[in-house]
Amino acid sequence: MPTIVVEPLTRDAFAPFGQVIEMEGGHHYPINGGMTERYHDLAKIELGGPDPRPLLSIMRGKPYALPLTLKVVERHPLGSQAFYPLSPHPFLVTVALDHHGTPQQLRAFRTAPGQGVNIAMNTWHAGLTPLEAMSDFLVVDRGGDGNNNEEFFFPTPYEITT
DSSP, X not given: OOEEEEEEOOHHHHTTTEEEEOSTTOOEEEEGGGTEEEEOOOSOOOBOSSSOEEEEEEEEEOOBOSSEEEEEEEXXXXXXXXXXXXXXXXXXXXXXXXXXXXXXXXXXXXXXXXXXXXXXXXXXXXXXXXXXXXXEEEEEEEESSSOOOEEEEEEEEEEEEO
């Protein structure tokens, strides 16, 4: 079984797949008479296809333990998908580049506290993968007409390990 070694999530490492959502290093400025600091435009939200509209959801995920077996990835050809944790627990973000409709060069990232991700439109990724504890996530993605979900089942599963 091929393996994927988990690496820390950084902006540079994740750039081919989307954006890291975090306050550190983000553009910010005071609003509301100086009582609030706004961390502005932290991700490129993409909405394509017929009649797109943004969706704001909360997802609650059960934790996974490492190592884990990865059998399938998905992608959303009509919109990006942002996940921001509402708890201090880490989560795993597994992504892949596309090569003629096939996911290639898989990478797995472990988030640090205060980090989320925006997975770019049409980027292969594993499902939501909380670690350590049941976790809630604020999710921004695309609603509207059209098929916005494709799955790819690996002929040979991957093992994700530390």
